[in-house]
Amino acid sequence: MTQENYYINGIYHELRNEHFQTEQSYTEAVKQNPDSLPARFSLAIFLAKMGKYEQARKELEIVLKQDNSISDGHYYMGVVALNLNNPVLAQKEFSVIENIPKYASISPYMQGLLCTKRKDYKKALEYFEKSISVDHKATASLEAKAIAHRKLGNKSHAFEAGRILLENDSINYIMFSEKYFLTRKNSDKSALKHLLRDDPELYVELAIKYAALNLYTEAIDVLSMYMQDWQISGSYPLVYYYAGYYYGKLSEYNKSLNMYYKASKCSTDYVFPNRLESFNVLKDALNKTQSDANAYYYLGNLYFSKVWLESAVDNWQQSIKLNPSFVLAYRNIALAYWKVNKDTKTAIKYYELALKCTSKTDFRLYYELDILYEQCAMTKKRKMLFESVPEQILKTRTDLIQRQAGFFTDTGKYEEAISLLLNNRFAMPERVSITKTIYNKAYMNLGKRYLAKKNYKKALECFNDMLKYPKNLGVGRKSITDDAQAWEMIAQTYRKMKKNSLAHKAEQMAARKSDLKGFDWLKIDKSGYILKNGVMETLFYS
Template sequence: MEKTERNYFTFFALFILISINSLFAQVRMTEESWTLPTYKVMPSEKAPMFFTNGNFQGAQRVIYPYATNDEISGERTMQDWKALILENEYIKLGITPEIGGKLYYATDKTNDYNYIYKNNEVKPGNIGMTGAWVSGGIEWCVLHHHRASTFLPMDYDLVKNKDGSKTIFIGETEPRHRMRWNVGITVSPGKSYFEAEVSIYNPTPYTHNFLYWANVAAHTNNTYQTIFPPSVEFVTFHQKNQFTRWPISNDIYRGQDFTKGVDISRWKNVKEHASFFAHDLKEDFMGGYDHGKNSGTVHIGDHNIVKGAKLWEWGSGKVGQNTEGKLTETSGPYVEIMVGAFSDNQPDYTWIRPYEVKKWKQYWYPVKDIEGFKNANLNAAVNLEQRENNTIFLGYHSTQKVKNARITLKNGNQVVLEKDILISPEKAFTEKIKINSEYKFTNLYTELKDLDTDFVIISYKPKDPKNTKNLPPVVTPPAAPEDITSVEELFIVGNRMEQFYKTANGGETPYYKEALKRDPNHTKTNIAIGNKLLKNGDYTTARTYFSRAIKRQTNNYTRPSNGEGLYLQGITLKKLGLYEEAIDTLYRATWDNAYFSAAFFELAQISSINKNYKKGLKEINEAISSNTKNTRLYGLKSAIQRKLGNYNSALETLQQVSNIDPLNFRIQNELYLTAKETNKEQEAAILLASLNKKMRNFDQNYIELAVEYLNDGMLKESEDVLKRYKGKNPISIYYLGYIQDKLKNKDAAKKLFSEAQSLSEEGIFPYRLETIEVLKKAIKYNPNDGKAYYYLGNILYDKQPKKAILHWENAVKNAPKLAMAHRNIGFGYYRHYKDYPKAILSYEKAITLDNTDAVFYNELDVLYELNNSPLEKRLAIFEGNNKYVKNRDDAFVRQMQVLTLAGQADKVVTYLKDKTFSYREGTSRVRENIIDAQLSLGIKFYKAKNYKKALEHFLLAQVPDEAAGRAKFGNREIQVNYFIGLAYEALSNTIEAKIFYTLSTKVESVKNKKQRSGFMSYYEGLSFLKLGNKAKANEIFNSLVTNGDKQLNFNSDENSYFQIFGEKDSENTKKSLAYTMRGLGYKGLNKKKQAKEDLKKATEISVSNLWAGLELE
């Protein structure tokens, strides 16, 4: 090769190398399609699911207006998913907007380590608030834990920033509270961290309570360790009802025995599922480290705001690993190293005021080669550890390249190590240093400094542990309202119940009522009750409560220091259309700075409704002057400026906020309207196309934006938005009819209302209070519109149940074949009035009209059980309908229970063979069914002296915990092993019989001992009798009698305060169980008369008490 050619080749190769390096130094942002193995989620439930007083993650489980999506098939398909990719030279992120906006994975490109868990399959479990939930990645638990939309498509946008960074925004308007949130995920050139800026907007006039946690998953194994800062001395459980030390626990914690001193930061040492919340976090970091892979994950966030750090794990034992196997095929186990903002526990809700915005930033980055970390910030992580023979391990990992760095290690004033290095995310610094003199570890100090700027990048100095003697005090359940001495304390307890969405003791209402019983004009309580009524749309009643509070506050011509009552009363008067009174009251509220902005916004809205735009502009400017963050205010201001023809001013207003929140559709729509009205047709077309893409033809996005314009009195803008929706939603058509009525176009209104009525009501769950007026207007046009009444009932049930039931009754008068309305009436009479016979009639009518909805069967059989209806009647409703019933696990389980109770356990066994259940956190109903069916069949054969067949079924009842979840009443193995022993004994196999009797008496785990409050210990007593230990057996039987007595006189509300999942058992169920315990105790003691009486009472109280019935025979 000639010299000139060689030089040209060298130059070309160098050019390519520089170009590639430059390319990788940039941030790449793309929208792609992934094809992943996916387990199909069945279509969402068409029945509206109203509040049942149940719990989810320790707070109220409110589903409506969402649809439940809790039935997951076993069908595996290959499905395409939209993927949003962000990457630079160090990290790569994948985000799935169709799976709740989850950050699906994050990879360290320098070593191919997934520092945020990547699930190779979409294999949902029934763990979210509405059902389907996928493990792995980062789930943004906004407003509520495992939020309702965790498996639903989200709004998103891709943004290029001036500094070369790129941001993907994910967000939604959440229908339950109508608050907006978004997360802006940013990757910058040359940095190995990504930033997540979280924004929660309250665009409503109400105070709400919310919870936020980033649910971060990390791959785990026997070498994995969760890292909280060294200052963390204690961890606690949900609701702070138990504490233990960290990282070495010496306690029995949630039933797990760590009394020998166990390092619970190590995944392998915690065998069962557990939550550990760091108590009183003082530093800005936490994370985890895989010591086997010498790689880990660091989270950074201001601990004054990002106050929560939590470890959740399924456990390294069989149960946990079996559960994790239900959530992935190939990706392996995970831990959740969660972080919470404005919260340090779950549930631990905080308040967000009217039109308030809360924003904060969090960061995550990978670390490697440094064997853990003792301190971390956004720039670097450092590890300093003592090793054998006076050796120190020192490691540093940086999040960007520092070409001229110096590492220093000191022992007191003595420099032990000083080394100048280049450090980067690709190459960490690690060294083992021998200290030749004696030293104290806490005298050491190390730092990493950038010599070019003299900036200390990070430092660390060990501290002596505090060794606090006592564990922190636990949260205790509140006393009953009548036992609380002061009115103030009653209000405080009620307010906490409301803040944390507690259901125990009836929630906040009994405490508020007791406070007003003692002091009818108590200001704070009247305001609290009025606020609830206001949010529930009961404006007239709310006005009464606010009036009482204001009367006391303003006595003797006093100007109150707290304007909340005046502000809320102003809102109430505005909702009632009493604008003059509202204006007067709201202006008085502006005297309190806390409500200055919110009140002026409401005043600006009234001015806009009255088309007094000049006055409105002054008022909205006042609102913005003390609240510059909330984009809702700018949306109204720009619209008013546009109405006044001040287009340049409108554009300036919009440009202030359009980049802050690119998913704010009002701002984007105002940009489009401003361009359109100034004849910039091409620009307007581009803006509209961009907006339509962001709104993704999601009906609720269009309705919400249209309603926002309606609330501002802007009918044409509202109509324009609704007409853009390319679909058929009856509610949007009702709104169009309402707008035409407002515009005095009566014929057009009538036609639209008629069209809305003709559309299917299936899966339509309206929720906005504004819709009430719209539907009432439709009914004025057509009093026979049964669907309008049906929708009214749906909106109101969780808010004003009596009114809702009346609307549903009007629905069936006008549309008698509306099966769902009949079901809803039944639900209302069941849940609100506790009128079980009347509720049953409505459910039975619903099934005659539509026998395909499995929800009807489940809810009706619950009612039959509560009503203690005959088994024959319960059997009849399921007869011939299994093909529909099996579509929902809960309905199918009810059918299996009824069949078992009716002596048809053989059918249960047959049905169960072909059934795939969705995994559901916090329940064990499947396992109970299998065990009950097999034992019932076995007993039937045993009584017929077919001992061999009996043994077969008893053996099949050996369903381990890990196969289907823990049993509700404790250690069913006690019972199963006893019956296996009994069958072996009958077959004259005394050796095997003794083995199983002995197994029945071996209760190994503390958790099982705790669960012996049920009646399983009866079979343990019988096993002791078989083994010849009558004294031990009698001790157990006497304990059953004593515990049964206690349960009959026990106030279960005390325990329900800390309930995490589900509903409380009914009083009949609890009483029946108590009689069963006592009856079995008497039976074991051979007190036949007392045993028969108690067991008979147990079955009379509840025909669903299988074991009382079987033991009575």
């Protein structure tokens, strides 16, 4: 594959959020042509998005060394420097692009952000005003301006900045919280909570905005609104983790530990850390409480989502050491080895370990392990796996029943497969017909078995059943069907029965129902026309 193809593939995978393939493609493009600025710059930006700031910095240095006029390069170098806690470099890079129209509003905002971090609110205001003068609807600058005025004690100016912003954005979270911080009225607090709708992710997002300005007290106040209304057992752990991190920033060590302890007691269900800020939060939690298996699990998930495969697996393994019955951690390691490393042997090992845990009610363990067993031709293990599936799981998961029907078909138990398929109702995604494929395969092989035994009546019944579309299979008859194989077998059966006229009609149906693939008497030329014996013809479907 050429360097250009790798680069284009990287763009394609990035648009589809296929992170592992994206990094691999961009890296290979740069490897093949180190002087390719588009490929190297795309790799640098992608690395920054994945939280790989040090690697991104190195790539950006090479880009800017080759062409120092790339304004986007300076902007991203500033962002990377900010995340590497290098404010001097960040200030330098943002100031370079200050007079470039594209960054005329963003650059002063980022410089104001740096001033806010060192509590120089007066200087920060100057930058925010400059940003707003370029773009009067610059939301981030208007929010920061209101906050800076409040910190300077300019309440009237803070209210005015909030009023202007709410005219354009009537549900701006920052302005609702700023109004509460200015008045401390319960009515304003209630208005903010009503806006956040008991969604913990919204509370975390709002807290992060304050933390970005080093306003950790306000960040904790926001998170506390959520924590006051929920018991730990039904709460969202990331709220506590972030609160613990922010308490640590305020040097309140005991409160930080208390929050981390509460986070460790929350359920892990439906918790998927995805923000880059969560790296520092979870790492800090583990520095203070090394016994939190859940924190290792969350950090592993976060690493995996950002293409840090080895770090992800290491954290999941640490989680298992602390909690040997943590089924999800076993499954995640198995998926990483299977889907990314293509190491089916190790993947099978971890799935089997997961199934040895006391809690093995997750149907996906059986479903995914059966796929691996099938790929590795482990027929005996497939049989043992289905025999071990708890009855309550098998009864409620038709996708697992589908796998079992496929197993029966693969092992010659066609009647059992057909019975499973006809006695259960399947819900298949649009354009997916795997259940019908298994159904057809079972009837095809059963019909061939009858045909070999010269039981032509039963064989015809099986091949005719292939032409049916039972409603319970979740797929309807297509406008253009692919029933050619069934008609071919019907024709063969009639030939065996010496019923040549019926065989001929069946052969005609096979030709008409063909999907135009794999039939010797039908060919398609490059223009797409159908050729029969070298003469162009039209094929009609009925």
